[in-house]
Amino acid sequence: MHAVPAVMVAFLLLAGxxxxxxxxxxxxxxxxxxxxxxxxxxxxxCGAAPCAPAxxxxxxxxxxxxxxxxxxxxxxMISEAGEQCGLDWRMTNFLPMMTYWRHIMxxxxxxxxxxxxxxxIAQGFARSDTAMVCxxxxxxxxxxxxxxxx
Numbered sequence: 001m002h003a004v005p006a007v008m009v010a011f012l013l014l015a016g017x018x019x020x021x022x023x024x025x026x027x028x029x030x031x032x033x034x035x036x037x038x039x040x041x042x043x044x045x046c047g048a049a050p051c052a053p054a055x056x057x058x059x060x061x062x063x064x065x066x067x068x069x070x071x072x073x074x075x076x077m078i079s080e081a082g083e084q085c086g087l088d089w090r091m092t093n094f095l096p097m098m099t100y101w102r103h104i105m106x107x108x109x110x111x112x113x114x115x116x117x118x119x120x121i122a123q124g125f126a127r128s129d130t131a132m133v134c135x136x137x138x139x140x141x142x143x144x145x146x147x148x149x150x
Contacts, residue, residue, distance in 0.1 A: 025070055033125075034062050034069045037117035044113035051113050063111045064118070072097070072115050075148070076122025082146045083123070085134035089146055094119065096148035104150065 038054040045051065064072075075097050082089030101107045101115050134142070 025073060027066055030066050030070045030073060033073060033118055033121050034064060034066070034114075035059075036121055037069075037114050038062060040117060041110070041114060044117055046109040046113050051110060064114055068115075069118055072118040073122040076119040077126040078142070078145050079119065080123040080126035081132070081142045084128075084132040085139045085142050087139070087143055087146055092143075092146040093148050100148065100150050 038058060041051045042053045043050075062069075075093055079089040079093050082093065097119070098112065098115065102112055107115065
């Protein structure tokens with residue numbers, strides 16, 4: 001999967017896509033990110049201990065659905081836009097999202113680790129080598145979308 005240019009992230013955000021529907025990520029793109037996260041799960045923490053590598057069963061039947069992965073990827077892209085505009089994406093987006101998955105969706109520590117990895121991978125894909133110039137309108141739109149709502 002190729003990086004999503006920061007300009008595209010900004011366009012998606014200004015168009016209101018992130019709040020009303022997820023960015024148009026294909027199932028193939030989402031599945032690749034999910035596999036990448038599973039391949040790297042041993043680098044994450046499952047509670048206080050490192051996660052075990054993904055099992056063959058998890059590779060066959062991943063602990064997150066494509067829809068869940070797509071939703072987390074969208075939040076990661078929004079977080080990166082917030083980062084580019086100097087906004088506090090951790091407190092307004094990432095931590096509330098993790099709280100939602102933990103307490104409302106009842107995901108276990110391993111699933112939460114996978115969610116964190118997917119979010120970070122999506123942030124990395126949305127990152128650009130060139131700094132995004134945030135106009136006041138873009139900053140306001142991104143700030144609104146950073147406020148996590150399930």
